[in-house]
Amino acid sequence: MESESRPAVAVSACLLGENVRYDGSHKLDAWITGSLSSYVSLISFCPEIRMGLGSPRPTLHLTAENPVRMLETATGRDVSSLAHQASAQIFAELRNARCVAVILKSRSPSCGIEVSTRANASERPGSSPGIFAETLLHASGMLLVEETALQTETARHDFVEAVFALERFRCMETGTAALQAFHRKNEYLLMARDSTLCARLGKVAANSARLPGVEVMQQYRKELLSLFEKNLRNQAA
Numbered sequence: 001m002e003s004e005s006r007p008a009v010a011v012s013a014c015l016l017g018e019n020v021r022y023d024g025s026h027k028l029d030a031w032i033t034g035s036l037s038s039y040v041s042l043i044s045f046c047p048e049i050r051m052g053l054g055s056p057r058p059t060l061h062l063t064a065e066n067p068v069r070m071l072e073t074a075t076g077r078d079v080s081s082l083a084h085q086a087s088a089q090i091f092a093e094l095r096n097a098r099c100v101a102v103i104l105k106s107r108s109p110s111c112g113i114e115v116s117t118r119a120n121a122s123e124r125p126g127s128s129p130g131i132f133a134e135t136l137l138h139a140s141g142m143l144l145v146e147e148t149a150l151q152t153e154t155a156r157h158d159f160v161e162a163v164f165a166l167e168r169f170r171c172m173e174t175g176t177a178a179l180q181a182f183h184r185k186n187e188y189l190l191m192a193r194d195s196t197l198c199a200r201l202g203k204v205a206a207n208s209a210r211l212p213g214v215e216v217m218q219q220y221r222k223e224l225l226s227l228f229e230k231n232l233r234n235q236a237a
């Protein structure tokens with residue numbers, strides 16, 4: 001068992017005030033760099049800088065195809081494979097840093113969780129996760145939230161509580177007994193957010209199918225993340 005530490009939260013670099021956007025600017029979020037930074041360790045990332053595109057850089061967009069591609073808007077240059085490589089590298093770094101949550105810049109073709117796609121004549125415009133967000137959505141095991149969901153006192157409070165609950169979960173022993181103790185300790189916090197999902201978590205923790213400890217903990221973690229994400233999504237601006 002690991003001892004509990006300051007939770008690590010990864011954040012799109014532009015929200016931390018770094019001048020990494022396509023136009024050389026930033027999108028500083030004062031709550032993240034102020035209050036939140038006094039509770040957690042912030043880890044900065046920028047997929048488009050990692051792609052080697054620099055700042056300022058040409059604007060990018062996602063296509064409405066399947067699979068979605070990332071193109072430079074002015075020239076049509078396809079930068080999808082660069083984007084996937086950069087995303088895989090950053091994802092591995094965030095895992096090594098034991099991040100429990102990621103705050104993503106909304107509407108970015110890299111970081112946004114739901115981004116508009118552009119259609120050609122034979123397609124319909126739609127939406128897709130940005131390339132980096134998609135990598136995280138498929139595999140991360142981290143709490144994913146856009147900054148737009150953290151604009152109220154309630155949402156910020158809920159996010160910090162979720163981050164600390166996830167850090168406690170990360171540090172606890174493996175096994176059904178430890179999981180059940182975790183669930184008992186956090187039951188009121190979870191119930192206050194979603195009583196149905198909390199009851200489902202209780203059933204997973206009960207492990208009536210007698211699954212191996214690692215497996216039941218993976219299932220529980222997945223459900224725990226969806227409870228927190230649903231709660232925060234419902235509060236998005």
Ligand code: SF4
Binds near residue numbers: 015047048
């Ligand atoms: S790629 Fe992400 S971190 Fe970089 S500027 Fe765009 S939104 Fe911000």
